[in-house]
Amino acid sequence: MAQREKGTVTSLASLVSAEEAQKAAKRVEGSIAEHQKELDRIRHFISDNNNLINHIQKLPDELHHDIMVPFGKAAFFPGRLIHTNEFTVLLGEGYYVQRTSKQTVGILQRRGEVLDSQVESLKAMMLDLKAEASFFGSTAAEAAEGLVEIREEYVEEHPTERMSNEADSEKPDTSSSSKVHNVEVASEDEEYARIMSRFNELEKEELETEHVDEDTDFGCSINKHSFEQLKISEGHLLGNSSLKQNSESLGQSQQNSAERSTVEILNVQQVPEDNYLRRESSPQKGTSNSTKPLPQPVKEKAQAANASKSEISDVKATIETGFDSTKAFTGSIVEHAHGLLANAASETTSSQSTGLRTSKPVSRFKMQRGSR
């Protein structure tokens, strides 16, 4: 696939050397340790503060306390603490205030709040640093293990000139269809390539029917086959039996113009049913099975492409064809397709062709040849 070639693979070790990452991790660890010390210091303050508050609350309980008064550095002498409800509190910067026990407790509690907020901010900082450290550590480990970084450019599948609502309706489609791939097919890429090529085939043929080219009978027949399926599946989903009958009768007829008109009608109806169609992918499988016994003149062509998985891919092709034909009718049709080769050229220029499709016309032809 073209997508696989677009990616670039670089080893992580070439971007960041393991030693550098380890060094960075060590530095961050160091700063974490520093912050931890600071945190411990503040916690110590908090416990001191709480002890002080308790002490001060108890002091005025008695009229006086017998204490040992410190005298110099080494000596104490017995004394008595009086005026037990009078404190001189240091506010900071050399300012002292005379306060009662209650007031002092208030001051100390406010101080405790400040300390708590400091603890909180320190904790937040440490969490940040820890995240950083773990990131550096894991980067170092990954670089040492020889992990590679794969970069792939995101390819915009739908050109900007397409209408936005169409793009919106397309997005869930691609995701859901890829989901179907994942579930049903083991080798998704292979399947995807096949579907894309069929998709393009059908689309091309659709353009041909627009011009009523009688000489390309191959295109017409495939077209009819796919549209039959489309119509039938729609008929099932919409519960529209008349449509189904219409499509069955059309299966026998070779009138290209009539077919075109029904297709147009169907597409108009399909637009609002899009999401429903996607969601109901499992009942659709049953639908496709039921289409098998229906009269289809050139059905083996599609089956030859993938004998075993024809049912699945048919459903998908139907989904995608139906969808794309919607685009073709609501969007812009570039009318300069006559032969097969001319069609391919026109598709590259037409607005509905996506970057993916233009990137691989070769595979499309390969698939055509293979299916023939």
Add this chain to the structure above:
Amino acid sequence: MSSAAALRELQRDLENKANDLSKLQKDIAKNHQVRKKYTIQLGENELVLKELDLLNEDANVFKLIGPVLVKQDMAEANANVRKRIEYISAELKRLDRTVQDLEEKQNSKKESIYKLQQKIQGLQAGKAPA
């Protein structure tokens, strides 16, 4: 021979510049320390102001001057603390500016050192094949 002399010259130049750079870095570190000190003081002063605002008008406020506590008027203490906060804020701003200047100088020095290193490498590379 002339290229060797030029090389020596360049190397001497580089050494001088590296010395200048390390001096600048030292200055910046010192500035940061001073800034930290002032920030702490500012926080303390703001705490004092908050407490003073909570006090009654007739509360006894003392200021520690040397070994003694001097009784101060409440209003006076308040004004003093406010002035001190203003001064510290101004000082912090000034320090910020000088740090910025120093960092700019440091960056330009680093760039010139890088250029010199490249020049020297170029000279050495030119000499090696010759």
